[in-house]
Amino acid sequence: MNKIIALVVAIVIVLFAASSMVFVVDQRHMAVLSSHGDTAPTLLGPGLHVKLPPPLQTVTLVDNRIQTLDAPDEDHYVTSDKTDLLANPVIKYRVTDPLKLLAETRGDVQSLPDRLASLSRGALGDAFGKYALSDALAKQQSLADEARGTMEKTAASLGVSVLDVQLTRVDFPAAMADSVYKRMIAARQQVANDERAKGAAEADQIKTDAVGQQQAILADGYRQAQTIKGEGDAKAAEIAADAFGRDPQFYQFYQSMQAYKNTFKPGDVIVVDSSSEFFRFMRSPTGGGAAPDAAAAPRKH
Numbered sequence: 412m413n414k415i416i417a418l419v420v421a422i423v424i425v426l427f428a429a430s431s432m433v434f435v436v437d438q439r440h441m442a443v444l445s446s447h448g449d450t451a452p453t454l455l456g457p458g459l460h461v462k463l464p465p466p467l468q469t470v471t472l473v474d475n476r477i478q479t480l481d482a483p484d485e486d487h488y489v490t491s492d493k494t495d496l497l498a499n500p501v502i503k504y505r506v507t508d509p510l511k512l513l514a515e516t517r518g519d520v521q522s523l524p525d526r527l528a529s530l531s532r533g534a535l536g537d538a539f540g541k542y543a544l545s546d547a548l549a550k551q552q553s554l555a556d557e558a559r560g561t562m563e564k565t566a567a568s569l570g571v572s573v574l575d576v577q578l579t580r581v582d583f584p585a586a587m588a589d590s591v592y593k594r595m596i597a598a599r600q601q602v603a604n605d606e607r608a609k610g611a612a613e614a615d616q617i618k619t620d621a622v623g624q625q626q627a628i629l630a631d632g633y634r635q636a637q638t639i640k641g642e643g644d645a646k647a648a649e650i651a652a653d654a655f656g657r658d659p660q661f662y663q664f665y666q667s668m669q670a671y672k673n674t675f676k677p678g679d680v681i682v683v684d685s686s687s688e689f690f691r692f693m694r695s696p697t698g699g700g701a702a703p704d705a706a707a708a709p710r711k712h
Contacts, residue, residue: 434470435459441506443471443513454510473509473520477574480504480524485580486532488539490547496539499580500531500555502562508570515569526569527562531576534561545598551578 435458436442442455446468455470462468485497504527506512516522538558539547547554559576566573583592654662 432464433459433461436472439474439476440472441475441509443473443509445469445471445513445518452510452513471509471513471518471520473506473512475506475509477503477505480527480531481579482528482531485582486535487584488536490539490542490544492543494544495584496544496547497580497582497584498535498539498578500535500558501577501579502527502531502573503575504566504571504573506570507572511568511570523569523571527566527571527573530562530565531558534558534565534576537561545595548581551581554578 434442436455438457440457442460444453444455444460444462446452446463447466460470462470480502482499482501485499488496488498490496506523512520512523516526535554535558538554538561541557542550542554555576555578559573562573562576651662
């Protein structure tokens with residue numbers, strides 16, 4: 412009976428020792444095999460592996476997937492114009508060198524999130540310190556990218572690659588939010604007033620330029636019209652002179668008709684001497700003929 416118990420105990424011990432010597436690494440992890448003493452650790456990939464039982468050799472599993480660090484509490488940051496802000500960063504990272512990570516953390520891989528959070532606070536603090544409040548609010552992605560670049564340099568010494576940094580919240584502390592909002596509203600109103608004044612000045616300048624162009628166009632049009640009119644009058648005078656030169660009597664008749672037209676208006680009553688030379692074309696189409704009796708009654712034209 413005692414032999415059976417001893418055999419069972421021996422089998423259990425062997426199975427326990429065997430289980431501590433065989434281990435499996437899946438696709439999501441990499442394993443760092445560390446030996447007791449000064450022997451350098453070994454990096455193992457996915458698969459079935461064998462090791463010596465503890466404490467001769469120990470295995471540390473390191474997740475090699477892209478991981479997310481979302482800080483539950485916001486941190487305080489100060490902009491270049493001395494304004495306090497609250498911000499929540501979300502960090503995407505991946506372990507690229509498990510051996511370096513294990514060496515830098517002295518085997519405490521679980522402390523990596525805390526170290527990355529500390530790095531993000533320093534990097535974001537430096538980034539916020541370079542921006543005024545308005546720029547920090549308007550250029551959050553540029554600010555986050557700048558912080559990621561700063562973190563990347565330090566995280567590389569841990570064997571970690573920082574893939575992305577996003578700010579899920581940028582806000583003011585409750586104690587100063589109201590005063591900051593009022594200051595921002597006043598600043599925006601000032602910008603709006605400046606733009607309105609600038610627009611009014613530009614509108615006045617446009618109107619002034621338009622009036623000047625209008626006057627220049629009208630003056631040029633009037634000049635051209637006078638030139639054309641002068642050329643037309645000259646041409647008409649030339650034609651008339653040519654025509655009247657051929658028949659002087661017709662020219663005299665035409666001129667008399669124009670004088671009658673300009674002198675007599677409808678409804679006018681004029682008492683004149685009908686024997687006057689002015690009325691000679693009324694007496695005869697040729698401008699000759701005897702004058703009517705001086706005692707004749709006046710005419711109504």
